[in-house]
Amino acid sequence: xxxxPVMLAELSRAERxxxxxxxxxxxxLHGCIDAALDGEMGAVWADDPLRPAVALIHLDFFLIAGDxxxxxxxxxxxxxxxxxxxxxxxxxxxxxxxxxxxxxxNSRTRVAYRPGAWDRARLRGFMDALPAGFTLKRIEGKDAxxxxxxxxxxxxxxxxxxxxVARGVGFGIEHEGRFVSGxxxxxxxxxxxxxxxxxxxxxxxxxxxxxxxxxxxEHCLERGLTxxxxxxxxxxxxxxxxxxxxxxxxxxxxxxxx
Numbered sequence: 443x444x445x446x447p448v449m450l451a452e453l454s455r456a457e458r459x460x461x462x463x464x465x466x467x468x469x470x471l472h473g474c475i476d477a478a479l480d481g482e483m484g485a486v487w488a489d490d491p492l493r494p495a496v497a498l499i500h501l502d503f504f505l506i507a508g509d510x511x512x513x514x515x516x517x518x519x520x521x522x523x524x525x526x527x528x529x530x531x532x533x534x535x536x537x538x539x540x541x542x543x544x545x546x547x548n549s550r551t552r553v554a555y556r557p558g559a560w561d562r563a564r565l566r567g568f569m570d571a572l573p574a575g576f577t578l579k580r581i582e583g584k585d586a587x588x589x590x591x592x593x594x595x596x597x598x599x600x601x602x603x604x605x606x607v608a609r610g611v612g613f614g615i616e617h618e619g620r621f622v623s624g625x626x627x628x629x630x631x632x633x634x635x636x637x638x639x640x641x642x643x644x645x646x647x648x649x650x651x652x653x654x655x656x657x658x659x660e661h662c663l664e665r666g667l668t669x670x671x672x673x674x675x676x677x678x679x680x681x682x683x684x685x686x687x688x689x690x691x692x693x694x695x696x697x698x699x700x
Contacts, residue, residue, distance in 0.1 A: 449489070449514070449517060450487035450488060450489055450496070450498060450514055450517050450518060450521070451487060451488065451489075451491065452485060452486070452487050453486045453487065453488055453491055455481030456481070457486075457488075457491045458478065458479045458480070458481050458486045459479060459480075459481075460488075460491050460492065460494065461479070461486065461488050461491070461494045461497035461507075462479050464494060464496075464497045464507040464508045464531070465479065465497070465499075465505070465507045465531065467531070468505065468507060468529075468531050469529065469531070469554060469691065469693035469694075470529060470552055470553075470554035470672045470691070470693050470695075471503060471505060471529060471554070471636065471670075471672050472554070472634065472636070472668075472670050472672075473628070473629045473630075473631070473634045473635055473636025473637075473668075473670030473672075474499070474501045474502070474503060474505065474628070474629040474636050475499065475505065476629070476631040476633050476634045476636075476670075477501060477629035477630055477631040477634075477636070478499040478501050478505075478629075479499075480631040480632060480633065482609075482629075482630065482631045482632075483501055483599060483600075483629055483630070483631075484499055484500055484501030484502075484599075484629075485499070485500045485501075486498070486499050486500075487500075487518070487521070489508075489512065489513070489514035489517075494508065495508050495509045495512035495513075495514065495515075496508035496509060496512045496514040496515050496517075496518050497518075498518045498521055500521075501599065501629055502527070502598075502599055502628070503526075503527045503528070503529055503695075504521060504522040504526050504527065504528045504529070505528075505529050505530075505531075506518050506519065506528065506529070506530045506531065506535060507530075507531035508531070510530075510534050510535045510537075510538050515535075515538060516538065516542065519535070519538050519539050519542045519543075520542055522698060523698075524698065524700065525697070525698060525699075525700065526697070526698045527695060527696070527697050527698075528695065528696040528697070528698070529552075529693070529695045529696070530696075533694070536694075539696060543696075543698060545699075546698050546699045546700075547696050547697075547698060547699075548696065548697045548698075548699055549694050549695070549696050550674075550694070550695055550696075550697060551692050551693070551694060551695070552672055552673060552674055552692070552693055552694075552695045553672070553673040553678075553679050553682075553690045553691065553692050553693075554671075554672050554673075554690075554691045554693060555671040555672070555673065555682045555683075555687035555688065555689060555690055555691070556687065556688055556689040556691075557668060557669055557670075557686075557687065557688070558686040558687055558688040559686070560659065560663060560686055561686060562660070562663075564686070565656040565659055565660055565685070565686075566656070566660075568649065568652045568653050568655075568656040568685075569653045569656050569657055569660075571649055571653070572615065572649070572650070572653055573648060573649075575617055575618070576615050576616070576617050576622075576648075576650065577615065577616045577617075578613065578614075578615050578653055578654065578657060579613070579614060579615075579616060580611075580612070580613055580657075581607070581611075581612035581613065581614055581624075581626070582607065583604075583607045585614065585621070586603040586604075586606060586607050586612075587603060588620060588621055589612055589614050589621050589624055589626075590603060591620070591621070592614070592620075592621045592622070592623075592624050592640055592642065593624070593640035595628070595638055595640065596612060596624050596626040596638055596640055597610070597612075597626065599628060599629060606626075609630065610626060610627040610630055611626065611627045611630065611635065611658065611661060612624060612625070612626040612627070613625050613626075613654045613657040613658055613661070614654065615650045615653060615654060617645070622641065622642045622644075622645040622650065623639075623640070623641040623642065623645060623650035623651050623653075623654055624639070624640055624641075624654055625637060625638065625639050625651070625654035625655045625657065625658045626638045626658075627658075629670075632667075633667065633668060634662075634667055634668040634669070634670050635658065635661075635662055635667055635668075635669060635670060636670045636672065637655060637658060637669065637670065637671050639651050639654065639655055639678070639681070651681060652681060652684060652685065655681065655685055656685060659685065659686075669687075671685075671687045673690075
C-alpha cells in the first residue's frame with residue numbers, strides 16, 4: 443500500500459535551535475537562517491525536534507537541510523508552493539527535488555559573501571558622495587509607506603509596516619518626495635542582518651544603492667551585528683565586492699516555474 447512520506451511538525455521558537463546543526467555550512471542566506479533559528483522571523487519544520495534528520499525553513503525562501511534519504515525528506519521537498527525559491531544543503535538533494543517537481547524546477551546560481559575588513563572611511567565616502575538633490579536617511583514610521591512603494595521586498599517579511607519600523611532597519615535615499623533607492627533588513631536577528639537592496643530603474647548607476655548599503659553596514663558595525671550579503675545577479679555581486687564583502691561562494695538555488 444502506498445504511504446505518504448513522514449510528517450513534518452512546525453517547531454516552536456524555543457525548539458528551533460535544536461535543528462541548527464543541520465544548517466551548519468549551509469551555502470548561503472545565512473542571515474535568513476539566523477533570523478529563523480533564533481525565533482525572530484519565518485517558520486521552521488522538522489521531522490523530530492529532538493533528533494531531527496530533516497528540517498525546513500520558510501522565510502521567503504524555502505531552505506532545506508538534513509538527509510535527503512530520510513523518510514521525511516520527500517515531505518520537505520514537497521512543501522514549497524507556487525513560484526517558490528528553494529535552496530538545499532548540498533547537491534544530494536537535487537535528484538529528489540527533480541523527481542518531485544520535474545520540469546518546473548529551474549536552477550540558477552547565487553553567490554554568498556562573507557564580511558570583509560571594513561574600511562570605515564571608504565564606507566563614509568560612499569554615503570557622502572550623493573548627487574545634489576538626493577538625501578540619505580534612516581527610515582522612520584512616517585516614511586515606511588513611501589519606502590514600501592519603492593519595492594515590496596524591502597518590507598514584506600514583516601507582518602506590517604508598523605512591525606518593520608519597530609523591529610526592522612531601513613535606509614533610503616529620498617529625491618523630490620519619494621524614495622528612489624533603499625537597503626533594508628530582509629531578515630534580522632540578534633546576530634546579523636540579511637541585506638535587501640532596491641533602486642528605481644530610472645536612478646541606477648549613480649551610487650545610490652552603494653550609499654544605502656554602506657549606511658546599513660555602518661549600522662551593523664555600531665551594534666555588533668554581522669552584515670550578510672547574498673547576490674542573485676552580477677550587478678549585486680559587483681556591488682558587494684565594491685563595498686568590501688569577500689570570499690564569493692557560488693551555489694545552486696532553484697525556482698519553481700508555474
